[in-house]
Amino acid sequence: INHRTGIQFANTEDKQEFSKYPTKAGRRSLSRSISQSSTDSYSSAASYSDSSDDETSPRDKAQVNTQGSSDFCVKNIKQAEFGRREIEIAEQDMSALISLRKRAQGEKPLAGAKIVGCTHITAQTAVLIETLVALGAQCRWTACNIYSTQNEVAAALAETGIPVFAWKGESEDDFWWCIDHCVNTEGWQPNMILDDGGDLTHWVYKKYPSVFKKAQGIVEESVTGVHRLYQLSKAGKLCVPAMNVNDSVTKQKFDNLYCCRESILDGLKRTTDVMFGGKQVVVCGYGEVGKGCCTALKALGAIVCITEIDPICALQACMDGFRVVKLNEVIRQMDVVITCTGNKNVVTREQLDRMKNGCIVCNMGHSNTEIDVASLRSPELTWERVRSQVDHIIWPDGKRVVLLAEGRLLNLSCSTVPTFVLSITATTQALALIELFNAPEGRYKQDVYLLPKKMDEYVASLHLPNFDAHLTELSDEQAKYMGLNKNGPFKPNYYR
C-alpha cells in the first residue's frame, strides 16, 4: 500500500468526525473521500434551508414528486428547485461531463446499464448521475456517508425521477435501510455498481450474492474500497471485474499536487488570517502533497524548509530550493508547521512544547495522527476555541500554539476543493463504467484493474477545453517514428 497519497485517504480520523455509533460507523466512515470536503465547506458558505424545524424522519414521510413517483426517500422534495440551481452552478465547472454527455449521447453507451450508486450526494455527484442517465443508464442512488448529503440536491434528483435514498443526518439503521432500498426493488436488478468506500459492494456481496455474481462490473473510488476489493480478489471471492479509479494518474496528480497548491493558502487564511510574507514554515514530507504546499507558500513569500525520510524526495527538495532539516533543528524558530507525511506522531508533544508562542500547527496529510493531538489533551494545558476549527492550546507560561482542525485534514475541514478536481474524478468514474459495461467478453476477468492509460488520457483531454488548450496531433510519419498510435496512449503505463 502506498501510504503517501494523501488527502483522499480514509482513516481513523473520520471515526472521530462522523461516528456517533461506536461499533460500526467507524468502518462505514472509512468511505469518506475528498468530495466530502467540498460539501462541508460549501454548505457552510451557501445558505441552505436545512435549519427547518422538521424533525420527522424521511422514512416516515409520504412524499411524491411532480411526476407522481414516490420511489425515493429524501428530506424534503420541495427543496428540489434550490438543489437544481446548485447542480447548474456545478455544471459550469464540470464541462468535461457535459461534453461527455454530448459526445456519447447518440450512441447511448450505457443503454441497458442498471447502476446502483453509493457516493456522497452533492451537486457534483448529481452532475455525474445525470450524465450516466443521459448516456442511457438507469440509476438508483444512496449516500456513502450519513452526514454529507446535500438535501436539496437529493431532492432535485428525486424530482427528475432518479430514485435517491439519502438525507443529511441518517442514523446507522437509516444508512443500511437506504442501501437496501437502493438495491432491492421489485422488477429491477442492478448490473453495475459505483461505490465509494465499499459499503454498497459489501452489502450486495453479502445479502444479494446472486445479484453480485451477475454484475458486469464494479467501479470503486476510495482507497478503503479498493483495499477491500484487492482482499476479496486475493481471497478468490471477487467474481466481478472491478475498476480501481482511485489510482488513475489524472486523479492522483490533481488531487495531490495541484489541489494542495490551491488549498493550503486558503485553509490557512480562512482560519488564521496569517500573513504569508516572511513566515518561517516547515513542511514535513515532500511527496506530492508537500510539493504542492511548498510551491504555494514559497511563491507567496514564506521561507520554507522540509523534513523527509526518503533521500530521493529530499534531493528533489534540495534542487527545488528548500533546506532539508530535522524537525528538532528548526522547531523553535517556526511560525507554521505543516504535516504531509501519511505517518503518525510526526509532530510530537515534545516538539509542541518547544514551539514558539503563536506557532500555527496543521495537517495536510492523510490522518489526524500526524500531529500527536492526544498528547495535548492533558490537564496542564488549556484549550481555547477561538474560532470554528481554531484552537489555542495554552501552556502554563502563557505560550499559545494555534492548532487547526484539531489536527485533522486542513483542506478537508477549512477550505474548499475546486469543482474542477471533482470533475476529473467523476469523469473517470463515468468512463470506467462505460468501459466495463461495453468491454468485449474476456477483456476483463474477475480482478481489480486500473483504468487503461488511454482512458486516463481521454479524461484529461475532456478537461482541456476548460483551458482553451489546443492539442497537437501526430502526423502519420511522426507516429511511426515514435512507434505510437496517433490516438494514444502516448506514454508507458508507469509514466507519471
Next chain:
Amino acid sequence: INHRTGIQFANTEDKQEFSKYPTKAGRRSLSRSISQSSTDSYSSAASYSDSSDDETSPRDKAQVNTQGSSDFCVKNIKQAEFGRREIEIAEQDMSALISLRKRAQGEKPLAGAKIVGCTHITAQTAVLIETLVALGAQCRWTACNIYSTQNEVAAALAETGIPVFAWKGESEDDFWWCIDHCVNTEGWQPNMILDDGGDLTHWVYKKYPSVFKKAQGIVEESVTGVHRLYQLSKAGKLCVPAMNVNDSVTKQKFDNLYCCRESILDGLKRTTDVMFGGKQVVVCGYGEVGKGCCTALKALGAIVCITEIDPICALQACMDGFRVVKLNEVIRQMDVVITCTGNKNVVTREQLDRMKNGCIVCNMGHSNTEIDVASLRSPELTWERVRSQVDHIIWPDGKRVVLLAEGRLLNLSCSTVPTFVLSITATTQALALIELFNAPEGRYKQDVYLLPKKMDEYVASLHLPNFDAHLTELSDEQAKYMGLNKNGPFKPNYYR
C-alpha cells in the same frame, strides 16, 4: 493627487456602504481607511455577543467600570473581558508596538501629551492606544466610523480607564456627540490630535479654535484627511504642524504591493472557490496594487495579462513576463477580470456584454467606479445573489457574469488585512506623535509634513524582529566611505 495608490483611498464607494444619512455621512465616511476592512472581516469571523436584544442607546445607560469611573460611553462594559482577549491576540502580531513600549517606557516620551483620537476602534487600534498610554500620554478616544467599532474592544479600553466614546451602529447625531464628549471635558485640554479622516480635526478647528491653536501637532492617517490638511495649509489656516503618515514609504509599499499579494487570492477563494491553475486573468493596471495581484496569481498558475496606460509600468509588466494588451483584445477569453487602476469605467458595459459565461469580475483598485456596475442595473439583466458579496448577473441568453462585492474593493469586503500591516501603520502613528510632541521649537512649522526618512526606517526596524531578521551595521570606515550616518537615514528621501 496620486490616484493610484489603491486600497486605502477613501471615496464615493464608502458612501454607499456606510451612509444612511445622505447629507453629511458621505463626507464623514470618506474617512474610512484600510483598518476598516480588518474590522469587518474579523468581526464576521469571531463570534461576538453583539446580537443581544439590548436596544437601549449607550447614551441612555449608566455604566461604571470596575475602577468606579463612568467617563466613557460604550455599548456594554461587561464585554470588557472578551475584548481584552481580542486585544491580546492582536498584540501577538503587533510586537513592534510592544517593543516600542518597552524601549520608550523608561523615558515616557509622551508624558504630558493629552491626545484625542478618532479612529476605527478595533483590537489593533486598542494596542496603539494602550501603547500611547504606556509612553506617558493621556488619551480620550472616539470612532471615525459609525459602523466599525468592535464593542468588546471599546469596553475593554473603558475598563482600563481610557475614556472611550464609541459603539457599533451610532447615529449621525451620536457620532458628533461622541466626538464632542471626547474633546470637551472639564479640566482637561487636548494638545495632540490623532485623526483618521479629518472629522475630529474639523470639529476641534470649528468648535474649539483656542484648543486648535494651542495644539502641538496633528497626525493624520487617511488620504481624505491629508487632503483636507493640505487645503487648510494652502488657505493659510493651518496653525498647527501636521504629519501625513499616509504617504510614508513603509506604509505605502506594504499596504499596496504586499497586502494585495496576500489578499487577492484570499478574496477570490472565499467568494468563488475558484481554482487558480490555468485561469486566464486580465489585471487592469500594473501599479503597486496590480503588481501584487499579478505576482500572486502567476505564482499559483494563472495565466495573467495586463492593461496599462503608462508606458513605464507597461514596460515593467513586459519584463516581468506579462503580456500587455488592450482589454477589448482579450475580454472574450478571460476567466477573471481584476481592476487596479484608480480610474473609472475601466470595465464598460460593452465589455461586460462580451465576457464569457462564468467570468469573474472584481475590483482591487480604489473605487467602486472602476467597473461600470451601474450599467448592469438595467431591466434586461437579472441579478442573483448567490452568496454574500457574490452576485450572478444573468444575460437574456443565460450567460452569467460573477460580480464580486458589487464592484467595491474586493479585499476590503471579502478578505482580511494582516494585523502585521496594521501594525506598521499604528507604529508610524505612534512615532509621528512622539516626533511632533518632542520636536525642538522650530523644527516643524504650521505645515503638513511627511515622516522623516529616518523614522520611517525606525518603523521598519521595529518590525524586523517579527522575522528574526538581523540588520548589519556600518563600520565607521564604511559609513564614511558611503557618506552616511551609521544610524541612517540610508537612502535619499525620494528612494522607493
Next chain:
Amino acid sequence: INHRTGIQFANTEDKQEFSKYPTKAGRRSLSRSISQSSTDSYSSAASYSDSSDDETSPRDKAQVNTQGSSDFCVKNIKQAEFGRREIEIAEQDMSALISLRKRAQGEKPLAGAKIVGCTHITAQTAVLIETLVALGAQCRWTACNIYSTQNEVAAALAETGIPVFAWKGESEDDFWWCIDHCVNTEGWQPNMILDDGGDLTHWVYKKYPSVFKKAQGIVEESVTGVHRLYQLSKAGKLCVPAMNVNDSVTKQKFDNLYCCRESILDGLKRTTDVMFGGKQVVVCGYGEVGKGCCTALKALGAIVCITEIDPICALQACMDGFRVVKLNEVIRQMDVVITCTGNKNVVTREQLDRMKNGCIVCNMGHSNTEIDVASLRSPELTWERVRSQVDHIIWPDGKRVVLLAEGRLLNLSCSTVPTFVLSITATTQALALIELFNAPEGRYKQDVYLLPKKMDEYVASLHLPNFDAHLTELSDEQAKYMGLNKNGPFKPNYYR
C-alpha cells in the same frame, strides 16, 4: 522504447558530429552520452596544452610513468600533473563518490573485481575509476568515443598506475586497438564490465566469449547499450547479469528536469546574449525536459506557451500556467522556439518560413531531427555563421532566423552539464558494480536489471551532504505504522 527521456539519447546527430568513418563510426558514436557535453564545453573553457605540434601517434611512442610502468597508451604522460588538478577540481563536486570511498574503503567491496571500462575519459570519470580502485578493484580503461578523451586526465590516470588506452582523436582502428589492449593482457582476466554504448561489451562477447561467460556482471550506462543488452537477452544470448543504470529514477529526474532547468538559459545566453524578460517563447513538448526549460524561462520573465500531443502533459501545462497551443497558431509571434519532444519534424520548413525576423530556434530534445534543418539547406536561403554554433538563415526578403547548434542538442553543444549531475551517474555506476559483484548466488540471473530502489535511494543519500541536508529517520513505531523498513526502500518501485 521511451523516446522522451531527452538529452542522453544517442542518435544520428552524433554521426554528423563525430563520424569521419562513414561505415562504422556511426554506430560507435551512438554510445555518446551526456558526459560528452561536459567534456567539450569544459575543454573550450580551460586552456589545455593540446595544441602541441606532436603529431606522433601514441601507439608509436614509448612512454613510461614515474613508477616505471608502460602498460598504458596515452597522448603524453607528461601532462599528468595538469590532469591531476582537473581531477581534483572535479572531486570537489563529486563528494558522493569520495564519501563512498570512505564508507566502503575498510571492507573493500570490490576486492577481487577486475573491471574493464569503456567510457568517456574525463575528470569526472577519473574520479569514478579511482573510487573503484580505492574500493579494491583492479581496472583497465578505454574511451567510448574517439574525440572525447581529456588527454591530461588520461595521463594522470596512467601516472597513478591505471592502464589507460585512450587519446583524443583516435582513428577507427585506434579505437578497437585500444579496446583490445584494455581487455586482452597477459595474466589478467576481467570479471566485470562497465560500458557506455555497448562497444566494449560487444567486443568481449564476440572476441573473448569465454571471458564473457565467466563475467560476474555488466553495468551499462547508455540508452543504446541498454537497448543492445535487451536484444541480447531476448535472443537468449545474454549469459551475464546486466544492470541498466540509465533508467534509474535518480538519474532520469536529474538529467532531465533539473539539468535542463539549469542549461536552457545558459545555452541561449552563451550563443545569443538574448534578454529573457518579455520574450515570447514556445516550448514544444512538456515532458521532463520541457518542464525544466519552461520553469527556468518563466522565472526569468519570458512568456511561455506549450505544444503537446499528450493530454495529460497538456493538462499539467495548463495547471502550471502555460497556454497550450498548436505551433501554427503562434509561430508568427514567437521570439524563441525550443523543441523538447523526441519526435521528428516538430518544426517544419513551412513554420520556419512563417517565423518573424530574428526568431531563435533551438533543440533541447533528443535528436537533431526535431527541427527540419535539412529543409533549410536549399538554394534560396543563405546561411551565415555569425558565431560558433550560431547560424543566421537568411530568407530572400532579408528575414533572419537564428539557428543554434544546427538543430543539435543545445545543452550538449553550447552549455555545460554540472559535475554534480555527472556525480549521480557515476555513483550509480559504482553501486551497480558493487551490487553485482557482491550479490549472493541467484539474486541476479542472466537478464537486464534496474538498480534496486533501495540503492537508488542510497545514491540520493550520498548526495545530500552537498546540500547540508539532514534526513529524518523513522522511529520503530512509525516504520511499523507505515509498513516500511527503517532503512528503506521508502516508495514502491513505480513511484516517480
Next chain:
Amino acid sequence: INHRTGIQFANTEDKQEFSKYPTKAGRRSLSRSISQSSTDSYSSAASYSDSSDDETSPRDKAQVNTQGSSDFCVKNIKQAEFGRREIEIAEQDMSALISLRKRAQGEKPLAGAKIVGCTHITAQTAVLIETLVALGAQCRWTACNIYSTQNEVAAALAETGIPVFAWKGESEDDFWWCIDHCVNTEGWQPNMILDDGGDLTHWVYKKYPSVFKKAQGIVEESVTGVHRLYQLSKAGKLCVPAMNVNDSVTKQKFDNLYCCRESILDGLKRTTDVMFGGKQVVVCGYGEVGKGCCTALKALGAIVCITEIDPICALQACMDGFRVVKLNEVIRQMDVVITCTGNKNVVTREQLDRMKNGCIVCNMGHSNTEIDVASLRSPELTWERVRSQVDHIIWPDGKRVVLLAEGRLLNLSCSTVPTFVLSITATTQALALIELFNAPEGRYKQDVYLLPKKMDEYVASLHLPNFDAHLTELSDEQAKYMGLNKNGPFKPNYYR
C-alpha cells in the same frame, strides 16, 4: 551621491583595468559606463580581425573612405563592411531608435544640430549616431575609453562619412588628440555635446570656452560626468543647460533590477559552470541590484539569504521570502557570496578565512572594493588562475575560494548586457538632445536637468513594440477624472 545605483558606476576599479598612465588615465577611465561591458564581452565572442600585425598608429596612416573623405582617424577603414554587419545585428534589438528615426525623420528635429560625441564606440552607439544623423544632425565622434572601441564599427561609421576619431588601444596622448580633432575642425562649430564621463565636456570647457558658451545643450550619461556637471553648476560656471540622463527612471530600473536579473546567472555559469539548484547563497545588499540577483537565483532553486544595513530594504527582503542575516552568521555555510552594496570591505579577509572550501565569491555592486581582495594578496595564500576571470585562492590547509573577476563587476567582466538595455539608454540620449535643441527659450536655464517624466514615458513607449505590447489610451472622461493629460505624464516625478 547615491552610491547604490550599481553597475554603471565608475571608480577606482577602472584604474586597474585601463590605466597604463598612472597620472591622468585614472580620471579619464572614470568615464566608463555600462556599455563597456557589452563591448568587452561581445568582442570576446565575435571573431574580430583585430589580431592583425598592423602596428602602425592610425595617426600615421593616410586613409580615405570610398567617398573620398579623409576626415576621420580609425584603425582600418577596410574593416567597414564587417562593422556594418555588426551594426545591422544591433539594429535588430534597437527598434526603438529605428522607430524614432521613422517618426521624426520627416520633421528633422535635429536639423542644424552640430553634435560632438564622446562615448564608447560600439555597434550600439553606432545605431545611435546614425539615428542622430537621420534626424538631421551633423556629428563628429570620439571614444570615451582607450580600450573599448570596436575598430570595425568605427570604420563603418567613417565609411558612411561620419568623422570618427577612435581606435582600440589609444595612448593617453592619442585620447586627447582624438577629442581635439573631433571638436576642432575648420568651418564647423559644435552646438551640442553628448558625453559619457565628462572628458569631452571638460576639454571644450577648458580649451574652447567660446564654443562652450554658445552651446545649446549638454547630454551626459555617466555618474561621474553628471557629478562634474553638478559641481560646475554649484560653482556657477555651467553656462549651458545640461541633461542628466543617468538618473532617468527607465534607465535606472532597467540597468539595475532587470539587467542584474539577466546577468547574474550568466556570469556565474560562464565562469564556474556552477549548478544553482540547492546552492546556499548570500547576497549582500537588497537594493535594485540585489533584488535582481535574488529573484533570478531563487527562481533557479538557490537558497538565498540577504544582508542589509537599511531596515526598509531588509523588511522588503523579509516579505519577499529571504532570511535577513549578518554575514558572519552564515559565512561558513555559503556556497556563493555576492556583493551588491556599493560599499567597501563588505566581505573582509576574516570572512574569507572562514568560508568553506569551494565557496564562490563575486561582486555585482559598483566597485572592486566590496570584497577586500587586497587582503588576499598576501604570502600565505596562493593564487591560481584556473580560467579567464577565475582565480582559486588557496589557503595553507588546501582550502580554495573561487574569486571571480578579481572582485570587479561580474557582469561587466564575465557576461553580456542585452542590447535592449543599451537601446533604452541610447534612446534617452537621443531624446535629450532633441529636447534641449528644440526647447523654447527659457525652458532650460544654465543648470542640470532630469529628463522630463513625459519623455521618460516616451522612451518606454518606443520600446513596447519589441514586446508587441498594446497600451491602453485614456478616454477624455477618464483623463478628466484622473486629472491627467491623455498623453501623459501619467505619474508624478517622484514615482518609481
